[in-house]
Amino acid sequence: MKFWKEIWEFAQLILFVLIFVVIVDQVVLINAKIPSESMEKTIMTGDRIFGFRMAYGPNLQFFGKHAGYKMKDPERFDVVIFKYPDDESQLFIKRIIGLPGETVNIVDGKVYINDSKEPLDDSFVPEEPVGSFGPYEVPEDSYFMLGDNRNYSKDSRFWENTYVTFDQIVGKALFRYYPSLKIIG
Template sequence: MKEPTQSSFWKEFMEYLKMIIFVVAVVLVVNNFLLINAKIPSESMEQTIMTGDRVFGNRLAYVFGEPERYDIIIFKYPDNEKELFIKRIIGMPGETVEIKDGKVYINGSEEPLKDSFTPETPVGDYGPYTVPEDSYFVLGDNRNYSRDSRFWNNPYVAEDKILGKTVLKYFPGIKLLK
């Protein structure tokens, strides 16, 4: 039986090294340009996303389209951009948002927004807030326990601070998010 030479050892080592470098490069590209990975730290989005859940956001979701009402977004928190938040878009650019008895009204409408995703009846009166152009007003689904646009010093999320649209809960269990 022929013993491996030092030359064949280095050839094999270089092949493994190339493979590792390729895998690391792919992971970096996916993580920095395609997906954003986040862990839910609080109860503000319950029942849609639970505390401790892990989700993926699509970084390319708004390259060819605009955010829409009810999208769940991952964004840089306006009062401290080092923190990432996850909330649902409620108010669109140019709209006036007012919350009366926990119900959300847009532009003085007689009918409140549909909010069947909230786990309990929200309480409180807030606003009115006039959303600037290129910005959004966001709320957590669990409104009675959410630190959201109603309470921030800078209540609006600028479009360029949105990192992605949350599309998939992958732990524990898998669930597509709307």
């Protein structure tokens, strides 16, 4: 009898741990491996990162796509993990550049918002970006994304569906845990 009681307690512990891990994985954190150089030098190819699924409110996948609840809006320069607008089965990671209702214009690699005379600070970009793109009128509840390694990034400039909607954002990148610890910001 004591043997079966110990087995049952052990099984309960394993079940509790499994449920806890599934909840953390599906509701709180997202674990991602970086497949390309599009975010270098911020995040390198092969890095492993954790993102916070609830950075902008409850996880919409868990609570339903139209949960209708937002705690905080995504901000310019946030590095986010999202469903790729042209194929939602893929997850991408990029930096938010254009916010809802803004006009984004890229001239000779420099990003301008709403006809500003001053380009955005892109000190996180590893090399001088090239090319002119836009203007892009960002719809409400949508975001314009760019990779930090702009000359080698497949981002909003090249997608068929140019913008990422709020519902497509899975989480905000928090930190790299492999090959070493680094806060992403």
